[in-house]
Amino acid sequence: MDPSRIAPADRGPLRRLFAFARPYRGDAVLATIYSVLNKVFDVLPELLIGVAVDVVVNRQDSFLAQRGIEDPVDQLVVLVGLTVVVWVCESIFQYGHALKWRGLAQDLQHELRQAAYMHIQRLPPAFIERERSGRLMAILNEDVNQVERFLNTGANDLIQVFCSSLLVGGVFFVVTAELAVLALLPVPLILWGAFWFQTRLAPRYAAVRHAAGTVSSRLSNNLFGMATIQAYTAELFEAEHLREASEEFRIRNTDAIRFSAAITPVIRMAILAGFVATLLYGGILTLRGEIGVGSYSALVYLTQRLLWPLTRLAQMTDLYNRAMASVNRIMGLLDTPAPPRPAAQLPADGPGAVRFEDVAFGYGDDAPVVEGIDLEVPAGSTVALVGPTGAGKSTLLKLLMRYLDPDEGVIRIDGHDLALHDPASTRRRVGYVAQEPFLTDGTVAENIAYGEPAPDRSRVEKAARLAEIHGFISALPDGYDTRVGERGTRLSGGQRQRIALARAFYRDPPILVLDEATSAVDNETEAAIQRSLARAAGDRTTLVVAHRLSTVRHADEILVMDGGRIVERGTHDELVARDALYASLWRLQTGEAAEIA
Known part of the structure; x- marks a missing residue:
């Protein structure tokens, strides 16, 4: 991955996300255009309603009549045609922006997860040992998914609220500047309130993500050690630990929700002020004959069109803050320095x-x-x-x-x-055999030829014979195609160890390294491994820790x-x-x- 896509840590999370998404800039621009056009055609029906009221009330003196269409029926036919065109265009661009934004969300979700995982693989095992596996799992899954959820809907909502404010505000100023000022008066208050809430939500959502990592870590650890938990009848003991972690997560979430839930009622009160101003003052202007009935109808509808989407600022702010907290955690992982890797082979x-x-x-x-x-x-x-x-x-x-x-x-x-x-x-x-061998959730053959997309079956069988496990494998229901389960849980410890040894033999390396490879096996398995090593040693360099x-x-x-x-x-x-x-x-x-x- 291009290192320039990882913006410096002193930049905000949104700018860092933009830097990472640089290869998708064209898709983002096209998605933005679709969102803007969708909002343009979304606003037009309210104007057409005003024109329709104008036709019914004023007939030959209507707005359309002054444009050369005198027959009221013809005017209505024209309106129906325009309405069909507007609705079709709105639907097309809605499909377009949904397709583009959601596609972009999926692409970035995929790339963020891959980039984070690939970076983890570049870090030394000591980093994995030092970090909680549950925290890393939370970053790779929950945090990446949180960014995807924001891009799915939040980005489009922000663009459309901005466009709606410009378009509807423009119409208001064309019809009557005085009413426009009254209708738009709540907007600065709404925006200020949203940003005020945002600054207080950000640290709360950071705490939520940290607590989520603790829960994930506890669950991952307990699921892996369930046999030990049951053996020591520690179910209630561990359930209490999980309850404490989950309770901390619930408290942090409740604290964040208490703030985010207050945004919508505050915004609704501001919207009420703008709507009442339009309803009352616009009605007075209409009764005075200063604006037409059709214009008044359009302005009433447009007031809701202008202000009501702002109620989604609560959801947008919530999504944004959750996503930015997740971006900070993902980028924090990508910022972890990896050891230098010389190019020389x-x-x-x-x-x-x-x-x-x-x-x-x-x-x-x-x-x-x-x-x-x-x-x-x-x-x-x-x-x-x-x-x-x-x-x-x-x-x-x-x-x-x-x-x-x-x-x-x-x-x-x-x-x-x-x-x-x-x-x-x-x-x-080097062929490496660890004390606790790692087996992937695949077949026996895939584990012996681990890392090769197309295993050589004859080499797999030769390595298994050398590790004295061919007989056992042949007796399995599907032989070498039998799946071993997650971490090889369907096999005994000795069987897993011999498959790991066969894996090292399959690579046929000049150096063989065994780190406590017989410390957790029975005497029979130890003897089999000793015989395997004696046969496989030959001219191979072998280092054994035992x-x-x-x-x-x-x-x-x-x-x-x-x-x-x-x-x-x-x-x-x-x-x-x-x-x-x-x-x-x-x-x-x-x-x-x-x-x-």
């Missing part, structure tokens, strides 16, 4: 040697999570990272995957500094981390013989410590 044909050179990283101002890491993983070797929780093992993998960038030092693949290359080109060379030391005992080298540093390194037998941290962890896991005690 990492070569795709290297053997996959990995090197960390004096790497250090810390979160913000906190103490470094990893520090002084010097590590070389030769191409084709298997290196394991072990150690107590919080030692920095997973952080090293995140640095390799470019989810994080080191504060100090350099990370290289085949001698190439990763900081100088597009992170996507790095990730294309708590279960049995998983990595056959690694070429085991690195023991503690406090963000590598404190031991060697093979399993060497580290056990050294009788330091690794040996104590091994005894703890194998039960030797308990036996000694």
